[in-house]
Amino acid sequence: MTILSTQDILDAGLDDWRKLAQALHARFLTRDFATGLALVSAIGGLAEDAGHHPDVTLTYPHVDVKLLSHDVSGVTERDVDLARRISAIAAEQGISADPAAPAVVELALDTADVAAVAPFWAALLTGDAGAADGDDIEDPGGRVPLLWFQHTDAHETPRQRFHLDVWVPHDVAEERIAAAVAAGGTVVDDDAAPSFTVLADAEGNRACVCTILER
Template sequence: MTVQITAGRFHAADGVEDWRSLYHVVSAYFRTGTLALGIALVNEIGRLVGEAEQQYLNVDLRYAGVTVSLSRRDIALARRISAAAKALHIPADPTAVQLINITLDALVGADVLPFWRALLGYHQIGDDYLADPARRGPSFGLQPMEEARPERNRMHLDVAVPHDQAEARITAALAAGGRLVSEAHAPMWWVLADAEGNEACVATWVGRE
């Protein structure tokens, strides 16, 4: 049986300072600056993983850096990946870690989810969630509402950021013309809106578990 651990327990472990919890995974961004150095890090990650089965492992190689996401239970692997990056003189940048989720308020989720599943080409998880099978695009989820709200937008972005970056992200959004709609659920999430009232949530793991 797979044993999951809480975000708090993960962050209390030694040697995981490069990593940040985002919902049910932990991620680290390693700023390589060149594709060749990124490939070297990815090759090292492949060597570390070998044939061992991982509950969750996602590696995103880009020219400027490498994003690695793991299950929270893989503390030992997180330590080894950080050590490999350090050996290659590749710094971690926790400020670049985030996950984006699109959320749609729906009166009858079963009526609208098939449309979005077909349109996006996503896989369905449960009754209210869609995920990109290639893990390239943002996830898509439904949020139930009891009655139509024509005066308010029904789709918003959920931006999951590291717990120690939420304040800076919110401050930057407010300085860029946004406004704070609600902080009733902080520090789990804050609701912000742009100058025209389009909403987004800034979310962290803090307070969830």
């Protein structure tokens, strides 16, 4: 299977879905548990028919769905096809989506020596020191956010080493940045926008608002 480009996904017309980091995400507003359970059951049937299984989270007011072709670590046509079928089933059941709601938080750690620190963080986060994969530590059980290592020069001066990457839908990023600024933050660096924008709180602690655009 071929990984689709960002433009391929934007052109697919998936109004209910947004790509964040690697996967497609959607939130369906079921508003009660029974309706959500019925939708999950219908999604399960679609997944079995397609032989392709999404991650589904059922809560009282909504159902969150994540689609990714794990064999190629990206979004492919089979994800797009299943996304369309899930949206159609939701529409048939009178369930609307909130495409602005999905978000993904990743942790980034500056380090000059990935090999020295990766086993510690892999063991701490997942219980398995061998869970590091290149510059990433990803919990296969989905219990904790992905941690990735940002390569940097060795340094002795105290500085912020961790920052959050907050992935949001590309069409709500400006609104999210504006809200953070209105709440006391500042824009530190927007040279790479809309791919990512670096923000800081009143004490200088930084975070990035990330989208899939221009990557």
